[in-house]
Amino acid sequence: MPRVAITGVGVISALGNTAAEFWDSLQQGRSGIRPIETPGCTALRFRNGAEVDAYDSLQHFDEKQVPFLDRFAQFAVIAAREAVRDAAVNLTPDLQASGAVITGSCVGGQNTSDEGFVSLYREGRPRVNPMTIPRTMANAGASHISMELGLTGPGFNLSTACASAAHAIGLAYWLVRSGGAPIAVTGGCEAPFSLGFLKAWEAMRVVSPTTCRPFCRDRNGMILGEGAAMMVLEPLEAAQSRDAKIYAELCGFGMSSDASHITHPSTEGPALAMQRALTDAGIEPKHVDYINAHGTGTEVNDPTEAAAIRHVFGQHADRIAVSSTKSMHGHALGAAAAMEAVATALALHHQLLPPTANFTERDPAIDLDVIANQARAAEVEYAVSNSFAFGGLNAALVLRRAESQ
């Protein structure tokens, strides 16, 4: 079966507007969690988020383009442009004809929805912006990327809450592996900071009033984030024949459903997703050296994920380094898994494992080797990136270190 290479990455997040800035923060254990600055997002029980800092649309888009793009779709295009530029791939007419765009976005254009509702319900106006539908639709990111790059192959968006981008990347991987597309731009995009949506998270009582401390004894919830991360996938052979830089190989994908509870995760579902990803990669649990965990920092997720990891890896879990980079880029919902997959690819590329930032004290209920606060140099051949959605829909990706070039 053809192997698949990650040849380009792009990220815009609370950690900066490029993948280089993203990696710089990750390797330094520097968190992008700060007081929320989006106007109107006060009167909440939490104050902190991981927003893209001082974002200005006009630095990235023509004045004429902006009215067609909600913030989340802008992020999608910015990250995709960077990923393709980074891959240094010549998008020939053949590649454009069948090239795929597969994105994850959970909530689409929240800002646009919120503005429309304020206009109708608060200001009593009789109409909303006519671009509300095309700006709000969750596939807008994928659509704008396809238009920007002229890719006319398969294009779609997946919405599976916090696992959206993992499902997207996994399916893009399978598509490229099966020969269904000669190249894919894939990842996730999200911009969830609007008062109406933050109020909904407040009501769920899972957002931290302080910061995100995954796997710590005193963790008290997740911190929302925003941005986009995209990657370019190509058959390994094609990448090698054009001497492309290869960050890592994507080599396994597994999915499962808990089929149990709409918000409470199970141990079995996540374990099954990881097992299936390992089987898909054709490796055994003992081959895995690093896990980029789902690690939300909520009371329930972290010990459940730890138990699932222990269930799959048994004794070998003692030898797996684990971290949650959500402690730095926040939980960007539909974009989270893409940021984490890029973090994992960069970790393999640099052979340096990003830490769990904001780490205080180990939780005795979590029996894992959690990398605390400081990045760890390590020889890593295979890594797993976990994503588990509200609604019990789970996805795991397996990445492999690129062969030395």
Place this chain on the structure above:
Amino acid sequence: MSNEISERVRTVMAKHLRVPVENIASDATFEDLKIDSLDSVNLLFEIEDEFDISINDQQARDIKSVPEMVAGIEQLLAAKAENPPAGAS
């Protein structure tokens, strides 16, 4: 005061759980009533509405029974009486 609050809490809970109010003992724990984390979030929302109070996440985490709920509400109502929100008469 406490009895009246307890009655109102039990009424809200009975309605939420779709059971007769007699089934909600005044000393019942959430575990007795098979209330999971999602039920509890919904219940706190209805209680906040019923008493016009705001229960923070830490308080919410500590409430795991009817008496704890009643005690928490009493505390919040007392604090509200001392410091009425701006604009309240």
